[in-house]
Amino acid sequence: MNLKAMGWNEYFENQFNMFKQEGLTVGRIIKESRHIYQVFTEEDPIQAKASGYLHYTAVEKSDYPTVGDWVIIRRSEDLGLIERVLRRETFFSRKTAGNETEQQIVASNIDYVCIVAGLDGGRNFSLRGIERYIAMANEGGVKPVIVLNKADLCADREAARLEAETVSGGVPLFMVSALTGESIESFSSAFKTGTTLAFTGPSGVGKSALLNALSGNTIQRTGVQRESDLRGRHTTTHKEMFFLTGGAMVIDTPGMRELQLWGSTESIDTTFSEISEAAGNCRYKNCSHQGEPGCAVQHMLVEGSLDIGRYQNYLDMRSELSYMESRMTEKGRLERKKKEKDLSRRIKNYYREK
Numbered sequence: 001m002n003l004k005a006m007g008w009n010e011y012f013e014n015q016f017n018m019f020k021q022e023g024l025t026v027g028r029i030i031k032e033s034r035h036i037y038q039v040f041t042e043e044d045p046i047q048a049k050a051s052g053y054l055h056y057t058a059v060e061k062s063d064y065p066t067v068g069d070w071v072i073i074r075r076s077e078d079l080g081l082i083e084r085v086l087r088r089e090t091f092f093s094r095k096t097a098g099n100e101t102e103q104q105i106v107a108s109n110i111d112y113v114c115i116v117a118g119l120d121g122g123r124n125f126s127l128r129g130i131e132r133y134i135a136m137a138n139e140g141g142v143k144p145v146i147v148l149n150k151a152d153l154c155a156d157r158e159a160a161r162l163e164a165e166t167v168s169g170g171v172p173l174f175m176v177s178a179l180t181g182e183s184i185e186s187f188s189s190a191f192k193t194g195t196t197l198a199f200t201g202p203s204g205v206g207k208s209a210l211l212n213a214l215s216g217n218t219i220q221r222t223g224v225q226r227e228s229d230l231r232g233r234h235t236t237t238h239k240e241m242f243f244l245t246g247g248a249m250v251i252d253t254p255g256m257r258e259l260q261l262w263g264s265t266e267s268i269d270t271t272f273s274e275i276s277e278a279a280g281n282c283r284y285k286n287c288s289h290q291g292e293p294g295c296a297v298q299h300m301l302v303e304g305s306l307d308i309g310r311y312q313n314y315l316d317m318r319s320e321l322s323y324m325e326s327r328m329t330e331k332g333r334l335e336r337k338k339k340e341k342d343l344s345r346r347i348k349n350y351y352r353e354k
């Protein structure tokens with residue numbers, strides 16, 4: 001397959017130059033299962049695993065390849081070896097589930113994160129949730145797009161659109177139905193050849209159904225919903241990249257129970273730009289917007305120009321991220337301490353051996 005059609009550009013070309021002479025191949029990861037990666041190259045699809053070098057140099061989980069990555073491969077008789085992961089141009093990530101403070105790259109080198117919501121009256125259309133996804137898209141340098149699916153089940157579409165627009169910050173918004181095919185055409189024609197989209201959002205909103213509608217084929221299995229709470233059943237279990245006939249690529253991902261934030265508080269400021277702008281007018285520079293006199297953000301609340309739910313989400317997300325930042329600093333401190341200990345032990349051994 002033509003590399004350009006797979007999203008290849010100068011950013012990656014520059015990184016690949018030094019490996020070209022060595023006779024190594026470049027390819028893009030479309031799928032991973034049990035540490036075996038499916039890679040599309042210019043010639044043929046190949047299977048590969050991480051090389052010894054990659055294992056040796058990887059420090060964090062995020063140093064390992066993921067779907068969407070461009071990788072350098074050494075071909076061999078059976079499994080190819082992934083020697084390097086080219087620097088990611090963009091990514092969509094979250095904090096790994098559980099107590100670990102580690103970044104999990106959901107998908108990389110994507111142009112758009114499609115935040116899919118379901119207009120079926122369940123919990124699948126959450127403004128607070130959309131705000132979280134937008135912040136994470138901003139964090140990884142990806143453009144967010146809001147997709148309101150299941151329009152066929154929505155009684156008042158205009159109300160739903162207006163509601164979504166209160167948090168969209170002007171990003172593109174599509175209202176579609178994967179079931180009836182409504183507006184699927186205009187959605188698909190908005191993305192040209194070589195662009196990569198990642199579908200994300202809770203389980204059951206219709207991410208895989210949307211992919212099928214776009215491709216005009218059943219390429220992904222779709223699930224049934226539990227009637228009791230209209231929640232999905234986690235039908236998709238692995239992320240995978242698909243090529244649409246129109247020329248764009250879609251990475252379908254499993255629905256997440258919760259999107260735990262990863263990154264810096266800066267992405268929050270971009271997402272809640274009206275709040276960060278107002279914050280410039282607060283009386284105190286370090287205003288926390290939680291009761292200080294002369295607070296411009298609280299003034300917006302009183303005035304009614306800022307929704308209380310949005311304000312609360314802003315505070316929550318900010319504190320979630322600053323807690324994470326402090327955990328990272330602590331983690332960094334412990335790692336440095338461990339390295340110093342290792343070093344002094346090595347020096348001691350060195351003198352002992354002499």
Ligand SMILES: Nc1nc2c(ncn2[C@@H]2O[C@H](COP(=O)(O)OP(=O)(O)OP(=O)(O)O)[C@@H](O)[C@H]2O)c(=O)[nH]1
Pocket residue numbers: 149150151152153176177178179180202203204205206207208209210221222223224225232233234235236237253254255256
């Ligand atoms: N009425 C209606 N149902 C839809 C639409 N899109 C999807 N569905 C149904 O919603 C259910 C869930 O769809 P999936 O595509 O499996 O949802 P998903 O987001 O991929 O879920 P996970 O893979 O679990 O993350 C299925 O029963 C679909 O048939 C739609 O536009 N209208």
Ligand SMILES: [Mg+2]
Pocket residue numbers: 207208209221222235236252253254255
């Ligand atoms: Mg799915």
Ligand SMILES: [Zn+2]
Pocket residue numbers: 279282283287288289290292294295296297298
């Ligand atoms: Zn303030």
